[in-house]
Amino acid sequence: MDHEQAFELLPGYIDQELSLSESLEFERHLAGCEQCQQTYEQQRSVSTQLRQAGLRVEAPAELVKRIKGALPGRRSLWERLADRFGGGASGRSRGWAPVGAMAFSVIALTWSAGLYLSAPSDETRLTHELVDDHVRSLQFNHLSDVISTDRHTVKPWFDGKLDFAPPVVDLAQQGYPLVGGRLDYLNGRAVAVMVYRYKLHPINLYVWPGNDAGAPPPRIYEQQGYHLAHWSAAAMNYWAITDAGEAELNGFIANLLAHPAS
Amino acid sequence: MTDPDTARRFETLVLPHMNSAFNVARWLTHNDQDAQDVVQEAYLRAFRFFGGFRGEDARAWLLSIVRNTFYTWHQQNRGHAADTTEFEEDTHSLETSTANCAESPEAMLIRNQSQQRVHKALRCLRLEYREVIVLRELEELSYKEIADIVGIPMGTVMSRLGRGRQQLAALLAPTDQEA
Numbered sequence: 243m244d245h246e247q248a249f250e251l252l253p254g255y256i257d258q259e260l261s262l263s264e265s266l267e268f269e270r271h272l273a274g275c276e277q278c279q280q281t282y283e284q285q286r287s288v289s290t291q292l293r294q295a296g297l298r299v300e301a302p303a304e305l306v307k308r309i310k311g312a313l314p315g316r317r318s319l320w321e322r323l324a325d326r327f328g329g330g331a332s333g334r335s336r337g338w339a340p341v342g343a344m345a346f347s348v349i350a351l352t353w354s355a356g357l358y359l360s361a362p363s364d365e366t367r368l369t370h371e372l373v374d375d376h377v378r379s380l381q382f383n384h385l386s387d388v389i390s391t392d393r394h395t396v397k398p399w400f401d402g403k404l405d406f407a408p409p410v411v412d413l414a415q416q417g418y419p420l421v422g423g424r425l426d427y428l429n430g431r432a433v434a435v436m437v438y439r440y441k442l443h444p445i446n447l448y449v450w451p452g453n454d455a456g457a458p459p460p461r462i463y464e465q466q467g468y469h470l471a472h473w474s475a476a477a478m479n480y481w482a483i484t485d486a487g488e489a490e491l492n493g494f495i496a497n498l499l500a501h502p503a504s
Numbered sequence: 505m506t507d508p509d510t511a512r513r514f515e516t517l518v519l520p521h522m523n524s525a526f527n528v529a530r531w532l533t534h535n536d537q538d539a540q541d542v543v544q545e546a547y548l549r550a551f552r553f554f555g556g557f558r559g560e561d562a563r564a565w566l567l568s569i570v571r572n573t574f575y576t577w578h579q580q581n582r583g584h585a586a587d588t589t590e591f592e593e594d595t596h597s598l599e600t601s602t603a604n605c606a607e608s609p610e611a612m613l614i615r616n617q618s619q620q621r622v623h624k625a626l627r628c629l630r631l632e633y634r635e636v637i638v639l640r641e642l643e644e645l646s647y648k649e650i651a652d653i654v655g656i657p658m659g660t661v662m663s664r665l666g667r668g669r670q671q672l673a674a675l676l677a678p679t680d681q682e683a
Contacts, residue, residue: 253666257640259647259658284673285666291676292641295622301526305540309522309547313511380548442541442577485544 243267308467373465376446376483396423408434408449416497443486452479458499462488514554517562525570531638532574546573564649625675633668
């Protein structure tokens with residue numbers, strides 16, 4: 243084995259990725275080559291330093307929660323309750339100790355009784371429904387029924403499917419490109435959903451006729467890690483929901499209000 | 505389309521590797537929020553493509569999706585992203601390049617000085633070397649797994665690791681002024 247060949251195999255020797263015969267030949271060369279010895283020491287030292295510097299970063303708890311929450315809802319009631327009451331500790335969803343299970347059944351009973359006694363307001367129920375729908379739209383690759391970045395394609399697509407014409411605005415210039423639209427059923431009626439994106443975050447904009455909320459600008463609120471806003475304008479109800487930040491959602495709404503619909 | 509078995513299999517095989525996914529994304533993007541976006545998108549893709557997964561090595565499979573998601577994101581964000589300043593081949597341009605890949609403030613707080621130097625050196629390493637170093641030294645993957653994830657021959661994995669370590673050695677040399 244000449245020096246060039248040996249030098250090439252040096253990282254593999256450090257990582258113990260060479261075959262036995264390669265290793266033996268490499269060692270034979272290494273014993274008599276000062277340059278290889280020096281490089282070997284340098285690289286080995288770098289490798290050790292990298293492993294000892296605590297460079298590995300763990301996934302933030304909120305991300306773990308968000309990704310778990312976006313998985314299809316096939317989890318048992320226990321697991322959901324565990325998430326709700328478990329303080330966000332991951333990996334606790336299975337293998338309950340009997341005592342824990344008993345404690346949880348008490349909590350669960352109290353909780354469901356609480357739900358029964360204090361029936362949620364319409365608004366709360368709708369908010370839940372929206373969050374669920376938003377999550378569902380991300381799960382099954384069912385974000386858009388019509389995929390187009392062109393508002394002149396998206397808008398006519400709704401014709402005949404709805405008893406109203408939703409305003410469709412193109413905000414690509416503002417950093418919120420339109421990616422498509424879909425039809426959804428919400429709050430007891432068919433609604434139009436325009437799908438926009440901010441970077442990798444989808445923004446679902448639900449629209450249906452009505453005047454249920456106040457005039458814009460709306461207040462942003464947060465639920466299950468998603469940001470939502472609700473307003474009414476020109477006899478249409480709007481709900482916007484996204485996992486992007488509050489500032490991004492505010493920016494989206496400001497741009498939406500500033501641009502006239504087609 | 506998503507029967508309970510698939511969901512359960514995904515939870516058992518793929519979900520446990522979220523720390524690896526985030527670690528790799530964090531070192532590729534240099535930024536917490538971007539890394540979270542990449543990992544979340546990668547998990548959505550992984551779930552969508554889970555049917556095509558044959559069940560050999562879920563972590564390597566997931567990491568290749570994380571890497572692909574990162575490169576898509578990287579191309580879309582070219583110009584705004586932090587990673588456009590890549591370290592030159594010539595390790596002597598250390599002073600100019602370290603100015604470009606400044607340490608994030610939170611990392612400054614939690615590390616001692618020698619760890620800080622290693623952190624900074626890796627941060628400043630060119631992307632093509634940084635990714636193989638992270639996969640090897642932090643995720644402890646084999647050459648075969650790295651070759652599959654990055655889509656290069658095993659020989660290239662070896663030579664990139666060698667060159668990456670040489671550059672890091674130069675950045676970390678004790679004669680370094682900023683020690």
